[in-house]
Amino acid sequence: MAIPGAEAGLTPITAIALVGALGVGAQYIAWRMQLPAIVLMLVAGIVAGPVTGLLDPARDIGPLVAPIVSLAVAIILFEGGLTLNRHKLRDAAKGVRRLVFIGAPLGWLSSALALHYGAGLGWATSAVFGGIMIVTGPTVIAPLLRQARLARRPAALLQWEAIVNDPIGALAAVLAFEVVIVRHTATTAGDAAQELILGIVLATVLGLAAGYGVAMAFKRGLVPEYMKVPVLFVVLVGVFALSDAGLHESGLLAVTIMGVVIANAELPSYVEIRRFKEHATVLLVSGVFILLAASLDFAMLERLNWRAALFIGLVIGVARPLTVVISLIGTGLPWREKLLIALTGPRGVVLVAVAGLFGERLAAVGIEDGALVAPLAFALVAVTVVLHGFTLKPVAQLLGLAGSDAPGVLLVGATGWSTALAEALQKAGVLVMLTDSNRGRLRNARQLGLPTFFGDVLSEAAEHNLELAQYVRLVALTDNDAYNTLVTTDLAPEYGRDNVFQLARAKEGQARHALPATLGGRVFAQGRSFDELQALTRAGWEFRTTTLSAEYDFEKWRAERPDALLVTAIYPKGELRFPREDSSLKGGEGVQLLYFSAPKPKPQGQA
Template structure:
């Protein structure tokens, strides 16, 4: 039976509200082009302590902490699935230093910031300092997606966030164990033995779980329709068993399990990864809403100016000092080291683990342990807002972000793509032509257009092409089936509304036709590769025209009735899908030879050329 607002929500309604508010905040952030994490925190605070619509402890009950723990485990596992060793390339040395040197240095500098900034005891500082190693994959991933960093600094931040997450939790476990030993609650041998056994069991379970999944999937021991359910079941079992031996060691186990699967070259890996990405978006939304809604303003009231000093010391001293010392002599450019050093947003793992150990420390009689939860929330809120709004401009200032205008990938080298790419490049929009046949790329090379010789779906493209630089893809090879494969496979990467392909040849028998639900959006008025090539052999060319009040789109259409509009250029970039084009914008179109235009208009070639060419846009190429 549903409860009244005064009594709170029933668990089903509360969970539904969490999902609606979390996903709604992410969608609104996408529409407004602001960091999603910031809006999720704000939304959680509004529905929780501000308006009192949601109280996780009251409405969902004691399972809230367990739900958050499982969600964090799934998030870390998905993060592990992104850690393919082949993608490290020249970032490998930096990642090793951030893990093996940066983590202990971060523990030390964070503990000092807590001791002298927040004024905590050495016991609380040691435990919380270990947790602060965590930079938070739940926050880093959305920020990287928005900031569009260059490959190496993005790789450094992503790997550090995911790998150091379980390390930070285990550092807190180690510090807490040391405090128990010093308090006489356990002997040194017992404390060290328990920790070593727990870490060993977690490592073994993670490796065994990952290897078992990879082996069973590769050998067909699990049917296709059960792969995701089996994966989730094994993931939860590994997490639970590891946590039974040593609390928080399950985070290490699931991260290792994800890394093993990511490097196993499974044929169904992409399908699994995308499913986990979707699940992670839901879980991140839910966890942030729950943690923010559970905030008690009265606990924050117990903080003073030292909380501000602690945040400032962490952001400006502790984090930069640890990273810069760890990366000293690494050979990385100083700009990349500066960017990584001053980018350390914290996320849900910090808040969840800090709340747990804060209550444990308070139970041992360490009074300031109760401040760990509020300080963690203040640090997360401050760093999320700070880095959410400053990472992209800071990276641009350092010259480490992708170009401001998303580029275009043209898959398939031909006279058509070479001509289209030349017009796009002339508009100062990044463009690259990709083909597996070097001869097909000759036209693009002669036009001075960047190329990539290889398969767009291959591992080399994933490693060498920085996909974040491109916002639109056109599959335009002479193979309809390959075009459809490329468009279908890369649609989740670019967004289905930004993936296009040439029309398929209609002469195939129905039994050879590909499903209409596959592939990209229509392009070039539905012309096929053969029809485009036929026009190019007849002298047609890609040309750019600037439209003005005196020469609007309607006038252009009247002058070029046979021309095929291809793209619209405005101040924000390029669009292949558009319904109208306004004054001051430019139009790229495939137009017939000047002689054909002159014959249709009853004028000379010179008159047709003069009428069809705007002063701002001299035609390129020859008829």
């Protein structure tokens, strides 16, 4: 039911502010409630748009809607290109390469067939929409994997497939779209071929030139550090506009190629660029999704009859499983892992954003069923996200491919103290991983049966071989204070700044050695330094655990052990707390206290 007075509309500024609030707000609530963000954004957009009439993009923002969506999709596709690094593809497992080189074209074909024979769309629309359906939703897969905690290999396959196929699906859709548009706008077949070739050549040349130009300028220091992101953004918009002026929508191809070139240029400032693309994508993806959801017409949704349900059933039950099974033939993967991957194919915001834009363009050139692309995309995304969001973990458990439910801890630096801590955490039921770049330091941990990783935690090898989604806390425990600060600073965006910890620096209290709050992690072991902990270890201190109860609470424990160093509290549901001091800890029944304390005094008369 529409809100009374909503017909008057909002001002453009108010409407854009509302779009931002709904999009980012939905993502924040989804993060707090551990729900797929896309579902909440879908609900928010539909409620604000067709249900209440509060937001009508065509009415409130007017002619700016189309260019805003086009530019946002261009930046989203550029971000997809930035994820396609040849080193990552080369280092990816054999199964990932199969899912990319065989699965992508096969998925394009099977999706187009499902659209044509299931949804009843024409071949032109099916080819365009089928291309973008290759993307399995990198923005959706990551939170689903964190929630389901799959075993490492199937989780890695699903994650890498989503990352690598993101730009490939976009390229497939763009190329198919160019062919369709040229065929419907050119007067003869010769003109169509000429216009298509010229447009693709122009987009490719612009994308390559801009990518290499930006990379060389950044490498040679021609652009100051503080201007790199603004320059990149302006060049991106300029390339999109120039290419689009030559051939309508070829700008999408140009910016995708530009992103691929920059991703493979090995820029030292790539971290800043990556942060920019991550922040921009969160804002733009949520904004585009809200705009498209608010623009939905219930009359158009009513056109989605039983054929839409047939199409979704074919995609989930036939196209996806068939693509995965054929692609993974000969990889040696167990059938359980193949089955889990075949049954997992959520689509995300990128699909809706790109498909919605292309659907409007197809309808504008006279292809009537292009108007069905947006509602079909919304329906497919809603069904797959809800389906996999609620079934992925149970299915993985049924197949024996679910990881531990307990959140894990990644310990960086294998010393005597950290190895003893890892052993104590493992005995307390906490998933733990101990890493070090010195193989000899890991020898004792391996003899104790502790999971270890040999290598630098900041290396690409660690990114590829460690399933970081299983570890919600990172603690830097090496004897090098500078390295601890580097690790926690670099990985803070990955884990969240509240979840990275390090030992206190030896000279932290001195003004000339003090670091700004933006560097380093939170205090661990209640502010003890490496040297202090090593001294306690040499004095015979050791780790112990105590479980609190109604009769034996935290105050009684502390009264009995006034000198004990409380390291962590493990709550009944597996939540970990690393207290800065005792006052920051909330004890309770069933809470395990892991602490470091002096050896128990021997009874009198014993040697």
